[in-house]
Amino acid sequence: MRAITVYDTFRGAEVELEPRAAGKVGIYACGPTVYAPIHVGNARPFVTFAVFKRFLEHEGYDVTLVVNITDVNDKIYDAARERGVASESLVAEMTERYLSDTDGLGLGRPDHEPRAAQSIEAIVVLIEALIASDHAYAVAGDVYFRVRSFPAYGRLSNRALEDMVQAEGDEARVDIKESPQDFALWKARKPGEDTAWPSPWGEGRPGWHIECSAMAEGILGTDFDIHGGGIDLVFPHHENEIAQTEAGRDERLARVWMHNGMVRLADEKMSKSLGNIQPLAEALERHGRDAIVMWLLSGHYRRPLAFTDEIVGDAGRSVERIREFCGRLHRFAPPPDALAPYSERFFAALADDFNTPVARSALFDWVAEGNRRLDSGERLGVGELGTMLDVIGFAHLVDGEGEAPPPEAERLAAEREAARAARDFATADRKRDELTALGWEVRDGAEGSRLVPLQR
Ligand SMILES: [Zn+2]
Known part of the structure; x- marks a missing residue:
């Protein structure tokens, strides 16, 4: 295998990729918050990590790519209120649009797309572990991470403690927080918030950062190979993810941090x-x-x-x-x-x-x-x-012609391939007919089969 190097934000240097398990690479990249249709800037991490995965596969690695969907977040409540709809229906609409917009990129789907709303149990368990080990404290129905309890805090973003005051939304509650750097793991339900979950600290919902710590661990475990996302997420989001997982599990969260730059419009x-x-x-x-x-x-x-x-x-x-x-x-x-x-x-x-x-x-x-x-x-x-x-x-x-096959055609072609492999030729023929109806044809060649548009 060719040596592969990537720039690791944590070490501030290009490092050789050294997977946790030989031949396997696990990647978690932070996905969108589904409160509005995604923009071309959101497409950048999606495409970067999808193509990086294809390259690693070409190099012989077995790659698991996880891109989460943030469907519990302050921005969602705000946007739903503004539009006068239930936050649940806004989430359903925007998740569907995100999936169809990114399908339009023709690079397939990530292997896993966990959603915060479906991960509440794991999130609560992780918060309980942080409280039990004194890395977090509950106050007035909220739970906060005690930043002073984690000396490595600030290493990823390379910041001094006094420059890491968390002052957005609930994080601004200096009246109840032990220190201005502490950030919310759980937020008590506020008047007007139409979705909430029960918890040992009362009704509420998780903070954004703990969602990613729990979803990443649920699929990739700890000490996985690559954590990615936009460079704008380094602080506080990724700094907080590291603190939560490493304090709660006594294990490294990820081996390498890969961050993509921003897309700019009119400078x-x-x-x-x-x-x-x-x-x-x-x-x-x-x-x-x-x-x-x-x-x-x-x-x-x-x-x-x-x-x-x-x-x-x-x-x-x-x-x-x-x-x-x-x-x-x-x-x-x-x-x-x-x-x-x-x-x-x-x-x-x-x-x-x-x-x-x-x-x-x-x-x-x-x-x-x-x-x-x-x-x-x-x-x-x-x-x-x-x-x-x-x-x-x-x-x-x-x-020499045609656009990329739509995802539906790719799926049918994969199903046809699987049926052929299982020698179920009747199903394989049916899949081929469905492909024809979509306007695509499978050509079988020495290097496997490929999809080509039907000549009309
Ligand atoms: Zn994240």
């Missing part, structure tokens, strides 16, 4: 509170999935990335160059050995802190050199280019 961080957002659904409708995904991969995941229609349009046109090139390739011709260094550079770049812009330029060098060779009359097959495209989610370009 400002895109955020719902600033009101300068570009909803993902609108961007997908305007530019198409290929342009959006290629744009997200065009910058290094740790750097800020600018969104303008022009920049995304350019990314879309660059995808067309690949599509056209693939259309010129010869089906059974081998790729020349001279192109091997490009694919080596592509994978080496992804292994070096997931450097997608360098990988992307290696891919376009392959295309440019391939075009030159085709122009001079050489016969060229797709070879390693197909593997590179598959890793970044563009396998469909090999057909």
